[in-house]
Amino acid sequence: MVGITKRFGPLLANDHVNLSIRPGEIVGLLGENGAGKTTLMNILFGTYAADEGTILVEGKPARIHNSAEALAAGIGMVHQHFLLAPRLTVMENLLVGMPRQGLSLDIAGARRKLDDIAREFGLKLDPEQRVSSLSVGEQQRLEIIKALFRGARVLILDEPTAVLAPPDVDGLFAALRAIAARSLGIVFISHKLNEVRAITSRCVILRHGKVSGEIADPGSASTREIAELMCGQEIKPTIRPPVAKGAALLVLDRVSTTGHPGTTLTDVSLAVCGGEILGLAGVSGNGQKALADVVSGMLKPVSGTVSIDGDEVRDFTPAEVQRLGLGRVPEDRLASGLVSSMTLAESMALPRIAQAPFSHRDLLSRRGIADFAQKQIREFDIRCSGPNARTGTLSGGNLQKALLARELAFDPKAVIVAQPTRGLDIAATRFVHEKFLALRAAGRAVMVISEDLDELLALSDRIAVIYEGRIVGVLAAEEATVSRIGLLMNGAFGKAA
Amino acid sequence: MNAVLEQIFQVGFLAAIVRIATPLTLATLGEMISERSGVLNLGIEGIMLISAMTGFMGAYYSGDLWVGIVVAALTGAVFAALHATLTVLLGVSQHVCGIGITLLCTGLAYFFFRLSFTDSSHPATVQSFETIPIPGLASIPVLGPALFNQFALTYLTALLVPVMAYALYRTPWGLNLRMAGENPRAADAAGVNVMATRFLAVTLGGALMGIAGAFLTMAQFNTFTFGVISGRGWIAIALVVFGRWDPWRCAGAALLFACVDALQLRLQAAGVSHIPYEAFLALPFVFTIVAMAFMSRDAAAPPALLRPFRKEER
Numbered sequence: 001m002v003g004i005t006k007r008f009g010p011l012l013a014n015d016h017v018n019l020s021i022r023p024g025e026i027v028g029l030l031g032e033n034g035a036g037k038t039t040l041m042n043i044l045f046g047t048y049a050a051d052e053g054t055i056l057v058e059g060k061p062a063r064i065h066n067s068a069e070a071l072a073a074g075i076g077m078v079h080q081h082f083l084l085a086p087r088l089t090v091m092e093n094l095l096v097g098m099p100r101q102g103l104s105l106d107i108a109g110a111r112r113k114l115d116d117i118a119r120e121f122g123l124k125l126d127p128e129q130r131v132s133s134l135s136v137g138e139q140q141r142l143e144i145i146k147a148l149f150r151g152a153r154v155l156i157l158d159e160p161t162a163v164l165a166p167p168d169v170d171g172l173f174a175a176l177r178a179i180a181a182r183s184l185g186i187v188f189i190s191h192k193l194n195e196v197r198a199i200t201s202r203c204v205i206l207r208h209g210k211v212s213g214e215i216a217d218p219g220s221a222s223t224r225e226i227a228e229l230m231c232g233q234e235i236k237p238t239i240r241p242p243v244a245k246g247a248a249l250l251v252l253d254r255v256s257t258t259g260h261p262g263t264t265l266t267d268v269s270l271a272v273c274g275g276e277i278l279g280l281a282g283v284s285g286n287g288q289k290a291l292a293d294v295v296s297g298m299l300k301p302v303s304g305t306v307s308i309d310g311d312e313v314r315d316f317t318p319a320e321v322q323r324l325g326l327g328r329v330p331e332d333r334l335a336s337g338l339v340s341s342m343t344l345a346e347s348m349a350l351p352r353i354a355q356a357p358f359s360h361r362d363l364l365s366r367r368g369i370a371d372f373a374q375k376q377i378r379e380f381d382i383r384c385s386g387p388n389a390r391t392g393t394l395s396g397g398n399l400q401k402a403l404l405a406r407e408l409a410f411d412p413k414a415v416i417v418a419q420p421t422r423g424l425d426i427a428a429t430r431f432v433h434e435k436f437l438a439l440r441a442a443g444r445a446v447m448v449i450s451e452d453l454d455e456l457l458a459l460s461d462r463i464a465v466i467y468e469g470r471i472v473g474v475l476a477a478e479e480a481t482v483s484r485i486g487l488l489m490n491g492a493f494g495k496a497a
Numbered sequence: 498m499n500a501v502l503e504q505i506f507q508v509g510f511l512a513a514i515v516r517i518a519t520p521l522t523l524a525t526l527g528e529m530i531s532e533r534s535g536v537l538n539l540g541i542e543g544i545m546l547i548s549a550m551t552g553f554m555g556a557y558y559s560g561d562l563w564v565g566i567v568v569a570a571l572t573g574a575v576f577a578a579l580h581a582t583l584t585v586l587l588g589v590s591q592h593v594c595g596i597g598i599t600l601l602c603t604g605l606a607y608f609f610f611r612l613s614f615t616d617s618s619h620p621a622t623v624q625s626f627e628t629i630p631i632p633g634l635a636s637i638p639v640l641g642p643a644l645f646n647q648f649a650l651t652y653l654t655a656l657l658v659p660v661m662a663y664a665l666y667r668t669p670w671g672l673n674l675r676m677a678g679e680n681p682r683a684a685d686a687a688g689v690n691v692m693a694t695r696f697l698a699v700t701l702g703g704a705l706m707g708i709a710g711a712f713l714t715m716a717q718f719n720t721f722t723f724g725v726i727s728g729r730g731w732i733a734i735a736l737v738v739f740g741r742w743d744p745w746r747c748a749g750a751a752l753l754f755a756c757v758d759a760l761q762l763r764l765q766a767a768g769v770s771h772i773p774y775e776a777f778l779a780l781p782f783v784f785t786i787v788a789m790a791f792m793s794r795d796a797a798a799p800p801a802l803l804r805p806f807r808k809e810e811r
Contacts, residue, residue: 071687077686083683092676098688
């Protein structure tokens with residue numbers, strides 16, 4: 001790609017970007033959110049048209065104006081959000097859009113090709129299975145097979161590990177190495193530095209739409225070095241200054257649940273004190289969601305109690321726990337946090353809509369709602385067009401800031417946050433972490449549920465590990481290591497000690 | 498009582514079911530193919546009416562019934578293409594647009610019919626289609642006259658069901674069409690022209706709706722009246738749900754409905770005097786509502802139904 005430039009209105013998303021991908025190499029494309037990585041790849045795949053610049057495929061200028069032309073030129077893309085039809089079979093998803101087919105679908109030929117791919121790259125799937133019955137990892141495998149099936153010579157993967165559990169990541173990496181070994185080129189878009197260092201053979205860093213650096217041997221570069229190239233500024237490690245521990249502000253006593261979709265809780269007892277950050281580690285789907293739902297008043301436990309600053313929660317509703325002084329930042333920012341179709345100001349007022357400053361004598365106060373949003377947008381540096389921006393148009397990092405801004409404005413005694421930095425870039429992650437540390441310094445209790453162990457290790461005073469709905473261990477920061485937590489997370493309690 | 502039953506289940510009963518099912522099957526398949534690509538066509542009722550009218554006029558003026566059928570198919574295709582232009586290309590709400598199409602077609606049908614046939618005291622008629630017995634098969638007792646002494650259009654409709662099933666499930670065209678209704682962005686990323694696929698599906702569906710309308714004026718009856726469709730288009734929309742968006746099941750649903758409709762006609766004729774005839778008239782519709790209440794619970798519509806597709810969306 002030579003001199004690629006793309007504008008969205010006044011925004012220069014790509015500014016004369018050059019990028020080359022050679023056979024057999026895995027090129028890391030790094031950059032903060034909004035640096036132009038995805039835009040650049042969408043131009044390569046024909047989703048957007050570049051305003052300037054040319055794309056050369058095997059030395060010849062290629063005309064790529066839509067995905068059909070990209071596929072014909074040997075470019076395949078695995079989108080971050082999979083593009084599959086869940087109700088159709090693996091085979092149907094593979095065959096859709098294939099050019100130059102006869103009158104009937106060539107199932108037998110496709111099967112042979114699928115067998116070849118399985119043999120060559122070690123990527124196997126049952127062609128008759130419905131996509132809805134595949135795991136996330138298998139769906140991603142299907143996306144990769146789809147690209148290979150269409151004869152891709154260059155494979156683009158947009159944030160491929162964002163959705164994967166750690167064991168699936170290893171599988172993905174093995175597959176990518178096998179693909180690169182067959183002298184295909186791979187572009188690996190990510191902002192997870194450790195992964196980039198592990199898998200890529202070369203790294204290109206984008207910042208504000210321009211190439212800001214290139215690293216020839218990412219394996220030997222330090223994470224910090226790369227991060228600084230991405231942000232354009234020095235990165236200080238997170239420091240947790242000592243804070244005096246206060247009284248227990250959020251207490252769960254022998255909480256059990258039933259009837260919850262997913263894993264239920266059994267006898268969970270936890271206490272988070274003022275001035276403390278408690279991390280909750282666990283493989284996804286081991287009861288974290290039930291725990292978050294109980295604490296935020298969305299799920300009533302069958303036995304056990306929850307207390308906030310000494311007051312027992314009697315009525316499990318979000319309004320009640322909020323009244324007792326709990327702030328919640330849910331995992332799914334748009335499903336149970338903010339409302340995508342409302343304005344940002346409305347979304348931010350919603351949980352406390354009947355109170356001042358949002359309402360006055362049972363009538364909404366437009367002014368109060370807008371002023372509150374305006375103030376929080378300034379204070380939390382939320383990037384948007386203003387209080388009237390539609391919530392759904394904000395990026396993940398800004399949504400998370402908006403959620404935090406909403407909850408922290410009311411000075412909660414205890415805060416529960418789930419996956420607080422998922423999908424966020426380095427700068428936004430730092431911002432969120434600093435807010436947690438500020439809460440801690442102010443003597444509040446913070447419970448962080450996360451699948452990112454590095455995050456938990458950096459933030460937490462103590463780390464509790466949940467496995468199949470039980471708390472299987474609580475480690476103090478000093479004794480917590482990735483390997484010890486990892487063992488507990490996999491249910492190997494005996495060996496952890 | 499026995500006399501009543503005898504009158505109902507005479508030989509003509511089965512034949513009536515097949516005859517009534519023909520336009521319903523055509524209309525249901527037309528709606529199904531449109532919805533499978535992701536576009537609900539509520540214009541069906543109006544499209545059937547105006548095609549019944551143009552088809553009738555085509556046959557009346559040309560003297561050839563098949564010319565009428567072609568005219569009806571083209572009329573259906575044109576108005577469905579209008580629906581597709583608005584909903585697929587311009588992304589207008591499919592509900593609103595469909596209702597609009599029905600109102601437009603109904604109005605136009607009234608207007609042009611009145612303009613062409615000013616004398617309403619002597620309604621114009623055509624010599625309607627005649628049934629064609631299939632040699633040999635038609636003489637099978639009971640089933641023969643019912644299944645093998647039908648209109649040519651009925652045979653073609655019966656043939657259309659497996660053809661449509663094959664096209665939908667076994668051809669690249671059908672797979673792309675289904676993908677457009679399942680996940681249009683995925684279809685686009687795989688190189689499918691979603692807009693063109695949907696446009697074609699809606700237009701083709703409209704042609705089938707048009708033929709269904711013309712069947713009513715040229716086979717079932719021999720003239721055009723404004724009540725000729727009388728809700729059959731709406732019923733087809735329900736039958737698509739009942740038939741779970743599958744050609745075979747849709748045809749089955751149409752047959753089942755036809756069965757109830759034929760029964761209701763016989764019951765009226767049998768003159769069970771103490772029940773008002775309106776109760777029988779309502780029977781197929783009550784049946785549809787009850788069937789829908791039970792069946793549509795787990796019926797999964799194409800996920801992208803009603804959702805417009807726009808390409809460069811950020």
